[in-house]
Amino acid sequence: MSNSLIEVKNLKKTFGGITAVDIQELGFNKGELTSIIGPNGAGKTTFFDLISGFQNSDSGDIYLKDKDVSNSQPYKIARMGMVRTFQLTKVFDRMTVLENLLFSGSEVNNDSLIKSVIKSKSQRKYEENLKDKAKNILEELNILHMADSYARELSGGQKKLLELARSIINEPEILLLDEPLAGVNPKLADDILSLIKKLSNEGITILMVEHNIEAVMKISERIVVLAEGSLIADGNPNEIRTDRNVIEAYLGKDND
Amino acid sequence: MKISNKFLFAVFLTGFSIYLVFALNPEGASRILLNLLTFAGIYGLSAIGLNVHFGWTGLLNFGHASFMGVGAYVTLLLMPHAAGREGEITSTGLPFIFALIIGILSAALFGLLLGLPAIRLRGDYLAIVTIAAAEIFRLLVRDLESITGGVYGIINYTENLQQYRPNFINNFSESFGFSPSQAWVCLLAWVSIFFTVIFLKRLNNSPWGRALRAVREDEDAVRAMGKNAVWLKLQSFMLGAGIAGLSGVFLAFNYGSLETTVFVPLLTFYVWAIMILGGVGTITGPIFGSIIFWVIISETDRLAFMLFENANGQQLAGVRFLLVGLLIMVLMIFRPSGLLGKKEELLLDVK
Numbered sequence: 001m002s003n004s005l006i007e008v009k010n011l012k013k014t015f016g017g018i019t020a021v022d023i024q025e026l027g028f029n030k031g032e033l034t035s036i037i038g039p040n041g042a043g044k045t046t047f048f049d050l051i052s053g054f055q056n057s058d059s060g061d062i063y064l065k066d067k068d069v070s071n072s073q074p075y076k077i078a079r080m081g082m083v084r085t086f087q088l089t090k091v092f093d094r095m096t097v098l099e100n101l102l103f104s105g106s107e108v109n110n111d112s113l114i115k116s117v118i119k120s121k122s123q124r125k126y127e128e129n130l131k132d133k134a135k136n137i138l139e140e141l142n143i144l145h146m147a148d149s150y151a152r153e154l155s156g157g158q159k160k161l162l163e164l165a166r167s168i169i170n171e172p173e174i175l176l177l178d179e180p181l182a183g184v185n186p187k188l189a190d191d192i193l194s195l196i197k198k199l200s201n202e203g204i205t206i207l208m209v210e211h212n213i214e215a216v217m218k219i220s221e222r223i224v225v226l227a228e229g230s231l232i233a234d235g236n237p238n239e240i241r242t243d244r245n246v247i248e249a250y251l252g253k254d255n256d
Numbered sequence: 257m258k259i260s261n262k263f264l265f266a267v268f269l270t271g272f273s274i275y276l277v278f279a280l281n282p283e284g285a286s287r288i289l290l291n292l293l294t295f296a297g298i299y300g301l302s303a304i305g306l307n308v309h310f311g312w313t314g315l316l317n318f319g320h321a322s323f324m325g326v327g328a329y330v331t332l333l334l335m336p337h338a339a340g341r342e343g344e345i346t347s348t349g350l351p352f353i354f355a356l357i358i359g360i361l362s363a364a365l366f367g368l369l370l371g372l373p374a375i376r377l378r379g380d381y382l383a384i385v386t387i388a389a390a391e392i393f394r395l396l397v398r399d400l401e402s403i404t405g406g407v408y409g410i411i412n413y414t415e416n417l418q419q420y421r422p423n424f425i426n427n428f429s430e431s432f433g434f435s436p437s438q439a440w441v442c443l444l445a446w447v448s449i450f451f452t453v454i455f456l457k458r459l460n461n462s463p464w465g466r467a468l469r470a471v472r473e474d475e476d477a478v479r480a481m482g483k484n485a486v487w488l489k490l491q492s493f494m495l496g497a498g499i500a501g502l503s504g505v506f507l508a509f510n511y512g513s514l515e516t517t518v519f520v521p522l523l524t525f526y527v528w529a530i531m532i533l534g535g536v537g538t539i540t541g542p543i544f545g546s547i548i549f550w551v552i553i554s555e556t557d558r559l560a561f562m563l564f565e566n567a568n569g570q571q572l573a574g575v576r577f578l579l580v581g582l583l584i585m586v587l588m589i590f591r592p593s594g595l596l597g598k599k600e601e602l603l604l605d606v607k
Contacts (some may be wrong), residue, residue, distance in 0.1 A: 052480065053479075054476065054479075054480075073479070073484075074476075074479040074480060075478075075479045075481075075482050075483055075484050075485070076482075078479065078480055078481060078482035079482040083480060083481065083482075084480050085480075086476065086477070086480070090474045090476055090477040090480075091473075091474075091477070092469070092470050092473035092474060092477065093473055093474075094469070094472075094473055094600065095466070095469055095470065095473060099466055099469075100470075102463075102466060103463075103466050103467060103470045103478075103481070103483075104481045106463050106466070106467075108482065108483060108484075110463050111463045111464055111466075111467045111483065111488075112463075112464065113459075113464045113491055113495075115463070115464075116458075116459055116462030116463055116464035116465065117455070117458060117459065117462075119458065119462065123463075127463070150600050152600075166477075166481070167480075167481075170481075170482075
């Protein structure tokens with residue numbers, strides 16, 4: 001038994017001859033806000049895909065809350081309280097913003113075909129409550145006025161917000177955010193950052209892949225650096241800022 | 257209830273096509289119309305089922321004919337009938353309603369069996385597998401002559417349904433010169449459409465309908481939210497297949513004898529055309545689409561004859577299909593989302 005909420009051991013994934021991820025041991029503690037950084041192709045997104053079940057590893061073990069979830073179905077992992085977002089935003093384009101949230105917030109047994117035919121009083125009540133909850137979140141994120149628009153009509157940044165809203169409506173224990181700031185204007189980026197900080201303060205364990213180093217340094221409690229699939233540094237922002245390996249990975253080796 | 261312009265346009269166009277039937281056929285128009293409406297009801301019901309697959313869930317199902325076929329064959333074989341080269345008689349069997357229920361359930365089960373291996377495939381791959389599976393089904397039924405009657409088909413089964421025909425149908429048919437048995441099938445098909453539409457309307461705005469649409473939009477996101485996308489797709493496959501099975505039974509009763517050539521891929525494509533014409537993702541769209549489609553199919557030879565008076569039969573057949581294509585093209589150019597579809601939800605840009 002370890003203290004870590006997520007723990008990986010000897011995790012390996014290759015594509016053809018290229019090693020995408022090769023991590024001996026890495027754990028993430030409850031409540032921590034960790035950023036994963038690294039140059040392009042470092043294996044950050046693949047790492048997310050592996051721990052969220054979207055890709056199967058070649059070898060190695062992944063533990064979520066001390067349960068072995070290696071090669072589990074994504075939906076089963078999500079039901080254990082770990083929700084992820086995607087680098088390329090995946091909102092439900094031809095559904096309204098509100099519907100996006102309602103689908104995400106609805107419990108699995110509320111979606112049942114039979115219940116949906118019967119439309120019992122309790123289900124209608126559940127849906128009403130869900131709607132209120134969804135509207136509250138939209139209001140908090142300043143996109144309530146878009147509630148009845150199709151999600152495809154949102155701007156790129158608003159889509160990121162919607163995806164975030166969709167991930168938190170069911171109060172997950174762990175949130176995996178894949179580039180939450182990519183393509184977002186500076187003002188909105190600040191909003192998203194403070195939202196992430198707030199979620200972290202509420203006790204949600206957050207893992208974030210992000211290229212905006214400034215933002216990462218500002219809000220992370222811990223930074224993990226990957227290069228060519230391997231772990232090259234792990235520490236708090238100050239340690240990472242001065243780490244030789246990290247500087248080399250980003251700027252290339254010094255020739256002297 | 258607010259009636260939209262789209263709806264009025266669809267009603268107008270449908271009314272106009274029915275008027276065309278009378279205008280183009282000085283004699284026997286009402287009989288032609290009954291025939292048309294029967295086919296329109298049956299195909300419309302099938303298209304409503306296909307819409308659950310494609311319009312709601314985004315499943316590219318090109319094997320719809322096989323679901324209709326399973327429903328029809330299972331139902332007919334469970335009732336008294338005659339089949340095969342010698343017309344071998346099976347004199348015992350279930351009453352119509354029980355056979356029908358088993359037939360519908362079999363079609364749904366066939367959907368599940370076909371879906372289990374195939375449904376993890378995406379988009380066009382699923383289309384290829386379903387069209388192949390439908391052909392396998394058809395050829396299997398053709399070659400299992402001892403059970404299904406093979407190429408000789410099944411006959412003498414219509415009485416199983418016609419014995420329940422109420423008297424008012426007979427009186428009504430007599431006064432219009434209809435075939436009473438066809439009028440009965442027509443009525444049942446449209447009653448089925450009515451109840452299917454009510455059922456689906458209930459589902460459309462439900463959490464289940466919402467979940468299907470989410471699967472249509474992005475499966476990965478559905479999985480990331482802890483929902484089992486495969487199971488949702490299988491449920492959709494089963495429901496749509498069951499509706500198709502029901503329409504297949506009516507198709508069999510409309511023909512009066514059943515053989516495998518009914519379930520060729522062309523049937524699937526007709527149903528697709530009807531769905532697209534009516535509006536992908538809508539519930540009532542296929543009903544209007546179906547009537548208009550059948551008027552186009554059956555009346556274009558009249559139109560071709562009026563345009564080219566000296567043409568012979570073979571030439572007319574060519575002109576007819578040309579006109580069918582042209583009319584559908586014109587409709588799609590002016591209303592790419594179909595008669596009732598929403599432009600914002602235009603679903604033909606398959607990923």
